[in-house]
Amino acid sequence: MKKINVLATTVLIAGLVLSNHSVLANSQSKDIQNMSEEERAQEKDTSNFIKFSGVVKEIEKDTKATRILVENESDSLEMIFTITNDVLLLDNEKGEKFESAEIKKGTKINAYYDKNKPMTLIYPANVIPEIMIVHGQELGQVKVAKFNKQHVSLDNDLKLHISKETILENEKGDSISEEDLAEKELIVFYTISTRSIPAQTTPTKIIALEFTDENLLKVSQLIDKDHYFIGDTKMIPIRKVAAQLGYKVEWNKKQNSILLRKQTSTILLTIGKKDYGYNRSIGYFTDAPEMKNGKTYVSEELLERLLLK
Numbered sequence: 001m002k003k004i005n006v007l008a009t010t011v012l013i014a015g016l017v018l019s020n021h022s023v024l025a026n027s028q029s030k031d032i033q034n035m036s037e038e039e040r041a042q043e044k045d046t047s048n049f050i051k052f053s054g055v056v057k058e059i060e061k062d063t064k065a066t067r068i069l070v071e072n073e074s075d076s077l078e079m080i081f082t083i084t085n086d087v088l089l090l091d092n093e094k095g096e097k098f099e100s101a102e103i104k105k106g107t108k109i110n111a112y113y114d115k116n117k118p119m120t121l122i123y124p125a126n127v128i129p130e131i132m133i134v135h136g137q138e139l140g141q142v143k144v145a146k147f148n149k150q151h152v153s154l155d156n157d158l159k160l161h162i163s164k165e166t167i168l169e170n171e172k173g174d175s176i177s178e179e180d181l182a183e184k185e186l187i188v189f190y191t192i193s194t195r196s197i198p199a200q201t202t203p204t205k206i207i208a209l210e211f212t213d214e215n216l217l218k219v220s221q222l223i224d225k226d227h228y229f230i231g232d233t234k235m236i237p238i239r240k241v242a243a244q245l246g247y248k249v250e251w252n253k254k255q256n257s258i259l260l261r262k263q264t265s266t267i268l269l270t271i272g273k274k275d276y277g278y279n280r281s282i283g284y285f286t287d288a289p290e291m292k293n294g295k296t297y298v299s300e301e302l303l304e305r306l307l308l309k
């Protein structure tokens with residue numbers, strides 16, 4: 001079985017750079033080289049999420065999460081998705097909640113993750129998605145995008161006609177009104193649409209999304225401004241990044257170590273050592289943490305641990 005815990009074993013692919021604007025994660029978008037400035041701006045603003053579709057090849061589970069290795073069938077690119085309790089996991093037919101334990105090898109999924117989420121320079125990339133749609137044997141189409149007041153998606157792909165039978169909810173499962181859909185990111189579940197431009201449909205269910213994490217954008221900006229490389233390993237400032245994500249950072253000068261604490265999660269790392277502790281387990285960096293210009297830098301591999309809740 002292929003090992004999919006990239007924190008322990010990382011395969012670095014020369015020349016393949018994965019970022020929050022990666023062609024890997026945005027393989028279904030237009031070729032950005034052929035887009036005008038206006039088209040680029042529109043493409044950027046049509047959704048808060050990047051979509052990756054594929055088939056589950058491997059599955060690993062632990063007490064906190066399920067990790068799945070997903071391969072895109074059109075180009076064979078792979079990504080690892082960590083499914084925690086915070087992931088909105090739904091089926092494609094009715095938009096009902098789906099249990100991660102029911103995901104099997106060969107299952108088709110669509111994963112959507114925040115486009116501002118920091119991405120590690122490793123392959124396959126390891127991401128915690130905000131939304132995951134699991135495809136079963138029943139027919140059902142899903143659209144995730146921002147919609148205007150006329151219920152037209154901002155990419156002009158789909159126009160919605162709301163009926164009395166259309167179920168309207170927020171991401172918590174609470175009922176909402178049609179007025180609550182305007183100018184929001186929506187998950188739209190439907191079966192049949194017209195061949196017009198935009199296509200038109202009467203959805204079976206719509207989920208209006210409220211969650212946005214400004215911290216992810218700030219973390220991404222922090223890393224963009226303050227990082228360096230050891231070979232292929234990107235080193236990031238752990239104090240700034242961890243604090244932005246809500247961790248309490250404690251420096252032990254005598255032991256040359258840093259303790260990160262957030263709720264029930266703890267991470268203990270030591271300058272110059274590749275092994276580190278997280279909760280009651282041990283992880284390993286590709287390159288050891290080091291001190292530079294009075295700041296501690298660690299491999300960005302640690303981001304997966306920091307983003308787990």
